[in-house]
Amino acid sequence: MSEEKVVRAERAIGRILQVGVLASAAVILVGLVLLLATGSSGYPAGAFPSDPAQVLAGLAAGRPYAVISAGLLLLILTPVLRVGISVIVFVREKDRPFVGITVLVFLILVASFLLGKVE
Amino acid sequence: MDAQLLLFVLAVFGISIGAGFLGSLLGLGGAIIVTPALTLLFGLDIRYAIGASIVSVIATSSGAAIAYIRDGITNVRIGMFLEIGTTLGAITGAFLSALVDPRFLSVTFGVLLLYSGIMMALKTKSELPEGVRNHPLSARLRLASSYRDPALGRDVAYNVDGAWGGLGMMYAAGVISGLLGIGSGAFKVMAMDLFMKLPMKVSSATSNFMIGVTAAASAGIYFLRGDIDPQVAAPVALGVLLGATVGARVMKRLKSRVLRLVFVPVLAVVAIQMIVKGVAP
Numbered sequence: 001m002s003e004e005k006v007v008r009a010e011r012a013i014g015r016i017l018q019v020g021v022l023a024s025a026a027v028i029l030v031g032l033v034l035l036l037a038t039g040s041s042g043y044p045a046g047a048f049p050s051d052p053a054q055v056l057a058g059l060a061a062g063r064p065y066a067v068i069s070a071g072l073l074l075l076i077l078t079p080v081l082r083v084g085i086s087v088i089v090f091v092r093e094k095d096r097p098f099v100g101i102t103v104l105v106f107l108i109l110v111a112s113f114l115l116g117k118v119e
Numbered sequence: 120m121d122a123q124l125l126l127f128v129l130a131v132f133g134i135s136i137g138a139g140f141l142g143s144l145l146g147l148g149g150a151i152i153v154t155p156a157l158t159l160l161f162g163l164d165i166r167y168a169i170g171a172s173i174v175s176v177i178a179t180s181s182g183a184a185i186a187y188i189r190d191g192i193t194n195v196r197i198g199m200f201l202e203i204g205t206t207l208g209a210i211t212g213a214f215l216s217a218l219v220d221p222r223f224l225s226v227t228f229g230v231l232l233l234y235s236g237i238m239m240a241l242k243t244k245s246e247l248p249e250g251v252r253n254h255p256l257s258a259r260l261r262l263a264s265s266y267r268d269p270a271l272g273r274d275v276a277y278n279v280d281g282a283w284g285g286l287g288m289m290y291a292a293g294v295i296s297g298l299l300g301i302g303s304g305a306f307k308v309m310a311m312d313l314f315m316k317l318p319m320k321v322s323s324a325t326s327n328f329m330i331g332v333t334a335a336a337s338a339g340i341y342f343l344r345g346d347i348d349p350q351v352a353a354p355v356a357l358g359v360l361l362g363a364t365v366g367a368r369v370m371k372r373l374k375s376r377v378l379r380l381v382f383v384p385v386l387a388v389v390a391i392q393m394i395v396k397g398v399a400p
Contacts, residue, residue: 006261105199112337
């Protein structure tokens with residue numbers, strides 16, 4: 001694999017992070033402004049959504065906490081997405097060892113999310 | 120508008136800018152500042168402080184990595200190879216944390232900070248490692264690389280030693296991260312420095328790159344458990360992203376030794392406070 005290909009793969013991975021960061025920051029900011037402007041979280045005191053289904057339901061209802069949590073989920077998923085898309089990048093660059101490495105890391109990450117749900 | 124809430128959000132936002140800035144410079148998650156600040160200054164339950172700090176680790180990592188990758192300081196290949204160890208360790212640690220007492224967590228976190236501080240204080244004054252052999256595995260995975268160092272005004276090419284040792288240390292770093300909700304960046308930087316003998320800036324930037332994935336592995340679990348309070352995590356995420364973006368632009372122009380000297384006393388003070396909080400009745 002040439003030096004040029006390595007740089008190209010790294011640039012692509014950097015761009016994924018950039019998109020994820022900007023999108024999540026924008027959503028969190030909207031949620032925070034909503035929270036401060038309305039003075040209400042959209043949930044009873046001390047409560048907030050803690051799974052993706054609740055977040056989506058709250059998001060549809062325009063609840064400030066749900067908007068913030070959606071942004072936080074985007075932020076949490078950005079590194080996971082980065083690993084997932086890296087698999088595609090390395091497949092395209094025909095870098096066998098790194099296809100294996102990134103697939104393995106991606107599977108471990110998916111397993112950790114599933115384990116969290118089971119608990 | 121709720122004035123008290125606004126004040127809280129602004130204060131947390133401000134502290135988080137500082138956390139993201141320092142975290143991105145040193146290859147640590149902002150958690151090292153965020154967790155103690157939230158518990159000591161705002162009296163927050165350590166559960167929510169850890170939930171918010173894990174968000175700060177991800178924000179530091181992703182925010183800083185954009186600039187570090189563009190500048191070629193991050194070694195993406197080393198990072199991805201070592202992520203096998205950190206993610207496996209993070210799962211192990213996150214499950215242990217449900218079984219451990221928060222006061223014990225406080226003390227552990229404090230001791231951990233103190234240890235990081237000593238490791239950083241012990242750093243020698245050598246600017247770049249010399250005479251490093253390239254480990255056979257490093258050669259096979261093409262881990263050796265080079266980067267442009269503006270502080271030295273030249274390109275720096277480097278080899279990568281101790282690939283297996285580095286991977287083993289990353290598993291330990293992952294366990295600590297999952298257990299305490301921090302990226303344990305200090306351990307990663309140390310492992311890359313001592314085992315793999317990378318240039319300091321590469322260790323720092325590559326640690327920064329990795330801590331996001333380690334933290335994401337635990338963050339999903341924390342989120343589902345209800346430990347990530349939006350009111351706390353939102354200003355943390357935004358502040359840290361801003362701080363890390365600025366920090367990554369500043370770091371490449373600095374010599375790491377200066378930064379360490381500034382940061383070590385801060386670490387020591389915070390560490391002692393955390394230990395006291397955990398031990399006090």
